[in-house]
Amino acid sequence: MDTPMSHSELEELAAGYVLGALEPDDEHAFQRHLEDCPTCQATVRELEAVVGELAYSAPPVDPPDTVWAGIRRQIKPEARRGAVPGPASTAARQGGAPQAAPGTLPGQAAGGRGLRLLPGLAAAAAIFLVVVLSLWNLNLRDENAVYRNRLATLERAAQLANDPTASLVALNDNPDAPPGAQAAVIASTREDRGVLLVEHLPPLQRGRVYELWGIPAGTNPATSAERAAVFVPLRRTGTQTVQFEVPIQPTTVFAITDEPAPNGSEKPTTQPLLTGSAGTA
Amino acid sequence: MRGKAYRGLRDGELVELVAQKDAGALEVLYERYGRAAYSLARRILTEETLAQDVVQEVFLSLWRDARRFDAGRGTVATYLLSMTHHRAVDVVRREENLRRWRTSDEGLELEADPKVRVEDEVLTSERRAEVRSALQELPAAQREALLLAYFGGYTQREVAALVGVPLGTVKTRMAAGMRKMKEALRDAGREEQQPWTRQ
Numbered sequence: 001m002d003t004p005m006s007h008s009e010l011e012e013l014a015a016g017y018v019l020g021a022l023e024p025d026d027e028h029a030f031q032r033h034l035e036d037c038p039t040c041q042a043t044v045r046e047l048e049a050v051v052g053e054l055a056y057s058a059p060p061v062d063p064p065d066t067v068w069a070g071i072r073r074q075i076k077p078e079a080r081r082g083a084v085p086g087p088a089s090t091a092a093r094q095g096g097a098p099q100a101a102p103g104t105l106p107g108q109a110a111g112g113r114g115l116r117l118l119p120g121l122a123a124a125a126a127i128f129l130v131v132v133l134s135l136w137n138l139n140l141r142d143e144n145a146v147y148r149n150r151l152a153t154l155e156r157a158a159q160l161a162n163d164p165t166a167s168l169v170a171l172n173d174n175p176d177a178p179p180g181a182q183a184a185v186i187a188s189t190r191e192d193r194g195v196l197l198v199e200h201l202p203p204l205q206r207g208r209v210y211e212l213w214g215i216p217a218g219t220n221p222a223t224s225a226e227r228a229a230v231f232v233p234l235r236r237t238g239t240q241t242v243q244f245e246v247p248i249q250p251t252t253v254f255a256i257t258d259e260p261a262p263n264g265s266e267k268p269t270t271q272p273l274l275t276g277s278a279g280t281a
Numbered sequence: 282m283r284g285k286a287y288r289g290l291r292d293g294e295l296v297e298l299v300a301q302k303d304a305g306a307l308e309v310l311y312e313r314y315g316r317a318a319y320s321l322a323r324r325i326l327t328e329e330t331l332a333q334d335v336v337q338e339v340f341l342s343l344w345r346d347a348r349r350f351d352a353g354r355g356t357v358a359t360y361l362l363s364m365t366h367h368r369a370v371d372v373v374r375r376e377e378n379l380r381r382w383r384t385s386d387e388g389l390e391l392e393a394d395p396k397v398r399v400e401d402e403v404l405t406s407e408r409r410a411e412v413r414s415a416l417q418e419l420p421a422a423q424r425e426a427l428l429l430a431y432f433g434g435y436t437q438r439e440v441a442a443l444v445g446v447p448l449g450t451v452k453t454r455m456a457a458g459m460r461k462m463k464e465a466l467r468d469a470g471r472e473e474q475q476p477w478t479r480q
Contacts, residue, residue, distance in 0.1 A: 012452040015459040020370050021430035021437045045354055050463045052359035054431050055321040055366065056409045057416055063319035067333050068311055071340050072304070078344075079304040165286045190286075190303070 005033075010040055018047040080192065165190040171254055171276030178202045183256060183274045185212075189248045194228075196242040198256070201233040201273070210256055210273075211264035212244055217251030217277065221268050225255070230264040253277040292357035300347035307344055314358055315340070318365040324432050325369040331376070335368045370434040415465035423458030426451055 005013075013030045016022040022030060034040050171183040180200040187194035196212055204210065212228040215221045229244035246252075255272040259265040287295065287309040298306035318339055322332035339361060343350070350360050416424055422444075429440045437455065441448045 008456070011460075012456040015456040016430070016437050016452060018459070019427070019430040019455060020367055021435065021440070021455065023436055023438055026437075046463060047459055048355055048363060049359055050459055050466060051366070051431070052355070052362045053408075053412050053462070053466055054416075054427070055317055055362040057412045058317075058320040058324035058432070060316060060409070061320045061323045063315050063333065063336060064329075067319065067336050068308070068315065070333075070337050071307070071311065071344075074337075074341055075302075075304050075307065075344050078302050080302050190305075 010037075011043065014040060014043045014047055018044060018051045163188050163190065166194075169254055169276045171256065171274040173275045173277060174272060177274050181274060183276070185254050185276065187248050187252070187254075189250065192248050193243070193245045194248065196229060196231075196244060196254075197239055198233075198242070198274075199239045201256075204232060204258065207261045208258055209261045209264055211259040211268070212242065212246075213255045213257065213268055213272075214246035214248060215253040215255060216249060217253055221253075221255065221272075223267065225268050227264065227266070228254070230259070230262075232261075251277070293352050296343070296347050296350050296357055299343060302344075307340060310343070310357065310361070311340055314361045317358070318361055321362060321365050322369045325366070325373055325434060331372055332369070335365060335372060338368055339364045366431070373434040411466065415462050418465060419458050419461055423454045423461070426454040427458045427462070430455060 010033070013022065013026060017027065017030050017034075030040075034044065166186050166188045169185045169187055171185065178201065181198075181202065182200060183196060183198040185194050185196050201210060209230050209232055211230050213221065213225040214228050215225045226246050228246035229242050231240070231242045234240045253275060254277070255268070255275040257265075257268045257270045257272050259269060287298075287305050290298075290306070290309070292310065292313070295306040295310050299310065315336060319332060319336045322335040323329065326332045326335065342364065343361065350357065354360075355363075416427070419427070425444065426440055429435045429443065430437070433440075435443065437451045438448055441451045444451070
């Protein structure tokens with residue numbers, strides 16, 4: 001293609017190029033020409049769109065589930081933590097909700113419930129945060145490390161409030177919860193992170209801490225619970241916020257248990273004080 | 282993020298999430314285009330396992346290097362289906378035994394559209410009907426040249442040999458066929474307009 005080509009010749013090459021039908025020498029020559037020819041670049045873009053349409057003339061065939069399963073298996077090591085979807089679509093088609101396993105927590109039996117994306121969550125969370133701020137009466141100019149840490153937590157909560165994927169989960173499923181104790185979680189399934197907002201938890205005995213867990217629905221918490229955060233309740237009145245990271249799935253159950261200080265336990269060792277699952281906020 | 286939250290996103294936004302190794306975003310793209318990609322791969326390769334491999338390679342390629350997608354060059358659908366086509370053609374050329382040395386009358390004519398599954402999106406069905414209609418409107422020789430190249434994976438020279446016409450004639454037929462397809466799809470309001478991809 002050393003000699004200049006006519007418009008019709010280039011158009012023919014462009015058509016063959018997008019169809020993948022050029023002979024190797026023609027293809028290489030056209031690619032070289034394409035690099036410096038905006039007109040042909042535009043032509044190729046237009047024809048590529050047409051070729052994309054041709055795909056739809058193929059008789060439709062559903063891919064077997066094994067295709068996505070194979071993709072999922074290969075992406076899993078690289079996927080952001082907790083971001084590998086299961087065969088959810090297949091389960092949905094089969095109407096298969098996970099069965100509750102023995103040892104499930106209060107509120108966990110309805111394991112199939114998904115994390116609801118609450119309408120107006122962002123606004124509700126923002127209002128909640130204003131309340132939190134007023135309760136804390138933070139002096140934003142205070143350079144004290146404790147307050148800086150709390151401020152970072154609030155900033156994190158505010159970010160989650162603006163996350164359209166964040167869900168608000170109230171930990172109010174346990175009928176035997178300590179009187180007055182309240183907790184809620186703002187959880188981002190996109191980021192596998194969240195903020196716990198808790199107040200009026202009973203004082204702990206010496207050498208004990210509270211531990212927040214993320215538990216896949218329908219599983220045994222004794223073996224499947226994932227540590228989210230360890231914290232001690234505030235001595236003063238007010239809402240306490242705790243940042244955490246844990247794999248968050250649509251059906252994740254959150255629970256708070258009383259565990260040994262200072263680092264809590266690998267798995268829950270006591271009955272939960274508060275639990276909450278999707279859609280109960 | 283799961284389910285509805287992903288499904289409300291545009292294709293381009295999903296690709297950006299895939300670039301951040303968000304598996305849920307890839308899953309939704311697969312839900313949108315996996316079927317079209319697999320249908321195309323099956324049409325070219327016929328052998329089921331090879332078609333499955335191609336589709337997996339396409340989506341894994343997007344996963345590994347989503348930044349290669351250039352929104353300025355076309356839609357995500359075009360990108361994925363074009364990649365599917367290239368890879369399937371590569372396979373069919375590599376696996377000589379798969380090549381169906383046949384004339385256009387033996388199978389590359391448009392087949393009857395099988396029963397559309399209930400959950401098939403209406404717009405996708407309309408889209409298929411429009412593309413097939415546009416192909417049917419082409420002169421038979423142009424349609425034959427396009428389909429042999431696109432679904433058969435034949436080069437222009439091979440098409441010329443199969444059909445028994447000079448190479449120059451095949452080139453002209455392909456170019457004319459593509460031009461008419463472009464016009465027909467534009468008239469149908471489809472070219473570069475993919476409302477179901479929400480781009």
